[in-house]
Amino acid sequence: xxxxxxxxxxxxxxxxxxxxxxxxxxxxxxxxxxxxxxxxxxxxxxxxxxxxxxxxxxxxxxxxxxxxxxxxxxxxxxxxxxxxxxxxxxxxxxxxxxxxxxxxxxxxxxxxxxxxxxxxxxxxxxxxxxxxxxxxxxxxxxxxxxxxxxxxxxxxxxxxxxxxxxxxxxxxxxxxxxxxxxxxxxxxxxxxxxxxxxxxxxxxxxxxxxxxxxxxxxxxxxxxxxxxxxxxxxxxxxxxxxxxxxxxxxxxxxxxxxxxxxxxxxxxxxxxxxxxxxxxxxxxxxxxxxxxxxxxxxxxxxxxxxxxxxxxxxxxxxxxxxxxxxx
Numbered sequence: 456x457x458x459x460x461x462x463x464x465x466x467x468x469x470x471x472x473x474x475x476x477x478x479x480x481x482x483x484x485x486x487x488x489x490x491x492x493x494x495x496x497x498x499x500x501x502x503x504x505x506x507x508x509x510x511x512x513x514x515x516x517x518x519x520x521x522x523x524x525x526x527x528x529x530x531x532x533x534x535x536x537x538x539x540x541x542x543x544x545x546x547x548x549x550x551x552x553x554x555x556x557x558x559x560x561x562x563x564x565x566x567x568x569x570x571x572x573x574x575x576x577x578x579x580x581x582x583x584x585x586x587x588x589x590x591x592x593x594x595x596x597x598x599x600x601x602x603x604x605x606x607x608x609x610x611x612x613x614x615x616x617x618x619x620x621x622x623x624x625x626x627x628x629x630x631x632x633x634x635x636x637x638x639x640x641x642x643x644x645x646x647x648x649x650x651x652x653x654x655x656x657x658x659x660x661x662x663x664x665x666x667x668x669x670x671x672x673x674x675x676x677x678x679x680x681x682x683x684x685x686x687x688x689x690x691x692x693x694x695x696x697x698x699x700x701x702x703x704x705x706x707x708x709x710x711x712x713x714x715x716x717x718x719x720x721x722x723x724x725x726x727x728x729x730x731x732x733x734x735x736x737x738x739x740x741x742x743x744x745x746x747x748x749x750x751x752x753x754x755x756x757x758x759x760x761x762x763x764x765x766x767x768x769x770x771x772x773x774x775x776x777x778x779x780x781x782x
Contacts, residue, residue, distance in 0.1 A: 460529055460575070462486040462516060462564065463537030464509065467640040468580065470499035472535060472683040473509050479687075484529050486514040486522075486538065499640045516560030522567035526575070533690050535578045536564050539610070543584060544644070546606035547736055554609045561613035565620040565628065576627040576690040579617040582610045583634040583675070583701070583742050595745040596632065596697055603739050614697075621695050629689040634675040634701035634744040636682040637764060639771030646708060647676065648772075650715050651765065655772035657726055658719045666728050670709040673741040677702045678759035678767075688753040701744020702757045715765050 459476050463469045464485025473483045487496070500506040512529065514521040516538055539557040540546065546553040561579055568575060586594045587603035602608045614630050621628040641648040646667065653665035677700075685700045706714075709723075716723035749755045759767075 457532045458482045459533045460531035461535045484510045487511040488515045519563045526571045531575045534575045537580045543606045550605035558609035558612040562616045579630040581614040581630040581632045585611045593745045627695045629695040630697040632699045636677045636679045638679040651768040673705045673707045675701045675744045678764045681757045685755045698749040701746045705743040
């Protein structure tokens with residue numbers, strides 16, 4: 456039975472990846488940072504019905520010794536590094552923490568693999584935010600990076616450390632440069648979930664307005680369920696490499712709002728308010744991924760449309776708020 460170690464297993468991607476790997480017959484072990492909210496930290500895994508099928512072990516990306524101990528104990532065949540301080544807006548308020556966890560955390564895991572002489576294949580969750588101030592209309596693996604937030608800078612450090620350990624020490628280390636990917640498990644602080652949650656609240660009469668920042672920013676949005684499949688495919692290849700994972704379709708936040716509110720029979724213009732205090736210090740205006748390499752080399756392609764994803768997210772939020780109101 457293959458063994459997979461997932462950092463960030465309690466997050467959106469970690470939960471979907473755990474379910475995917477369990478379905479493929481893996482033993483799935485998740486690295487869990489101890490916190491006061493440990494009683495609710497497995498909610499995403501519970502939502503997907505897999506919480507009782509995964510093993511959780513104590514460890515922290517800021518503690519190299521704990522990573523070494525976990526690798527020696529678990530002896531994973533595959534390691535998926537998904538843990539990070541992943542909210543871009545927070546990275547301006549906590550740049551050092553973001554650098555420590557999102558950037559140096561990946562380096563510590565790579566170093567733990569090297570020290571323990573583990574043969575595990577390593578996946579690094581890189582981000583389209585690394586492209587930032589885009590240098591090309593469509594971003595591929597060859598597009599230059601220009602990060603525009605502390606989060607993006609930290610992700611870029613982790614990305615290049617993955618490349619460096621692959622080339623310097625022969626690690627089977629791959630990076631997935633994933634463009635925005637969402638789901639009903641997305642955190643409420645992210646704009647897509649903020650929108651679908653707002654739609655559900657307004658539809659149920661729990662709210663009237665939804666405050667957002669820049670409505671004209673454009674992103675390439677896919678479903679996390681599709682994207683974790685690409686992660687797994689990368690580690691099944693004979694040679695490690697880096698791959699852009701994207702849909703090839705860019706949509707503005709304004710259009711996302713229109714789609715979401717229309718699904719609920721509402722007009723977004725009646726409810727959405729753009730506030731200047733919610734704008735980023737440095738905006739990433741447009742992201743559009745070119746996943747040609749992943750389609751050709753991995754045989755991967757997205758299976759869920761933007762409209763299908765939005766509908767799934769709104770339905771889940773309607774269920775959540777409906778249950779909360781009844782309870």
